[in-house]
Amino acid sequence: MAEQSYYQNPELWAAHHFLTPAEALRFQQCADLIPSTTTTLLDVGCGNGAFLAYLEARKSTMTLLGIERSEAARQAAVCRAPVQPGSIDALPSADRAHDLVAAMEVIEHLPYQVYEQSLAELERVAAKHILISVPYRERRSQIICPYCNCRFDSNYHMRRFDEIVMQQLFRTFRLKQFQLVYVDDYWFAPVLRAGYRVISRNRDFPATAQCPQCGFVGRSAANTTSAALPARARGGLKARLKSRLPTYKRANWIVALYERS
Secondary structure, eight states: OHHHHHHTOGGGGOGGGGOSHHHHHHHHHHHHHSOTTOOEEEEETOTTTHHHHHHHHTTOOSEEEEEOOOHHHHHTOOOSSOEEOOBTTBOSSOTTOEEEEEEESOGGGOOTTHHHHHHHHHHHHEEEEEEEEEEBSOOOOEEEOTTTOOEEETTOOOOOBOHHHHHTSOSSEEEEEEEEEEEEEETTHHHHHHHHHHHHTTOSOOTTOBOTTTOOBSSSGGGOOOOSSOHHHHHHHHHHHHHTSOEEEEEEEEEEEEEEO
């Protein structure tokens, strides 16, 4: 139940989460992998339709369709293309109904058995190609629920992906091409994050998180303890500190195009 409620949180689908430079770069690299012969595209687990809106802004001539199980996400849709209710493990489409089927930042969330069935469903409804985007070699960090002390991944990520995993993802589709999407990161980021978690003692429970054990959600009375500085001041201080730290390019996502064997 907590897993289902997590995806019904409107904060998860707020448009500003999808308007960052990094997200725009990921959308661009995903769009660049779409073959020019594609006439119909199904975006499975499309969320608020941000990728579909990106394609629309590029004057795409494809017929676009989104599938999303979260009602909150569908209500927050930012695309003109229709977004229908449905789940990735039981897609409401006929066999080979769409030239290309995309699953962007979806399959890392799928639990055991649902994952295997969902990959088979993507193969079933894709006529020619499958487009996948997932975190690359993700170093998942757990947060602690301030109510019951349960440790869990705040993004509900279930697995880790690299080149070997991507090669073996499908049975009837072969990997045609993949790209890594790089973002700016700080050399001392792991140390800084670990130190921040110790200092904050998990007071900053993410607004999009929900504990899978007790159901505790962010932005409740239990996690609004005031910090030493007002939020705006903390944000300005953090920005100034970050501007002085050395950065490097880190591979954050892997995007891959598959074609039917």
